[in-house]
Amino acid sequence: MSRSTKLSLVFFGLLFLGSLPMLTGRLRAHYEQHKVSIGMTLPMVFSALDQWNLCITSYSDEHKQEFAGFNALEEPGGELYRMPKYHKTLTSKAEFVQFVSEQMNNGKAWGSQFTYYAGSVRNTFRVDFDAGGKVIHVPEMAVRP
Numbered sequence: 001m002s003r004s005t006k007l008s009l010v011f012f013g014l015l016f017l018g019s020l021p022m023l024t025g026r027l028r029a030h031y032e033q034h035k036v037s038i039g040m041t042l043p044m045v046f047s048a049l050d051q052w053n054l055c056i057t058s059y060s061d062e063h064k065q066e067f068a069g070f071n072a073l074e075e076p077g078g079e080l081y082r083m084p085k086y087h088k089t090l091t092s093k094a095e096f097v098q099f100v101s102e103q104m105n106n107g108k109a110w111g112s113q114f115t116y117y118a119g120s121v122r123n124t125f126r127v128d129f130d131a132g133g134k135v136i137h138v139p140e141m142a143v144r145p
Contacts, residue, residue, distance in 0.1 A: 004069070007069075008041065011050050013105065016138050018072065020049065021095070022065070022120075022121050023105060024118065024120075025117065025119065025121060026118060026121070026123050028116055028117035028118070028123075029123035029141060030141065031125075031139065032050065032051070032052070032114070033114075033125040033141055035048045036048065036049070036134050036135060036138050037135065037138070038136065038137070038138070039134055040095040040134065040135045041133055041134055041135075042097070042100060042101055042104070042134075043101070044110075045135060046093070046096065046097045046100055046112075047093060048096060049082050050090065051074070051116070052114040052115060052116055053073065053076075053115055053116060053117045053118075054069070054072070054073055054074075054114075055074070055108065055112055055113065055114055055115075056070075056071050056072075056104070056112070056113045056115075057070055057071075057072070057100060057104065057111070057113075058070075058111065059104065059106070059108045059111070059113040060109060060126050061111035067090055068103075069110075070083055070085050070086065071084060071085065071141055072096065072102060079091065079093050079096075081093075081095075081096045081099075082136060083099070084136055100112075102132070104129070105133070107131050108131055109128070109130050109136075110128075110129050111127060111129060112127050112129070114126075114127070115127045119145060120145055121144070121145055122145075123141055123142075124141065124142045124143075124144070125138065125139065125140070125141040125142070126139050
């Protein structure tokens with residue numbers, strides 16, 4: 001093998017290794033998104049999804065010009081959920097599901113956005129719920145730097 005061929009192989013190998021975290025993060029988020037289907041309930045969705053880094057949940061009422069929501073950060077390596085707005089930390093997925101149920105049980109349609117970090121890239125998908133807490137739509141994933 002010539003020297004230029006070896007250098008090319010090393011270059012493309014390093015390029016592949018550098019993009020591996022972004023590729024695996026994208027695949028993980030895609031896999032998680034496909035766990036959600038129309039008609040699932042709030043507890044089913046939040047119990048099924050794992051290893052997200054950020055969850056933004058909100059609703060808006062255009063007639064009353066009302067908007068409410070919260071952000072939750074899931075700590076890596078365990079079931080620890082931090083809600084900065086409420087100065088609250090929950091220590092289990094069951095507690096977190098209960099918290100979401102209490103916050104979003106207001107008779108209004110709402111949505112949750114799940115973000116998975118992969119290096120410098122954020123893979124995000126949204127799950128839209130009806131007023132009864134059932135999934136009505138799962139839009140395509142967005143990928144942002």
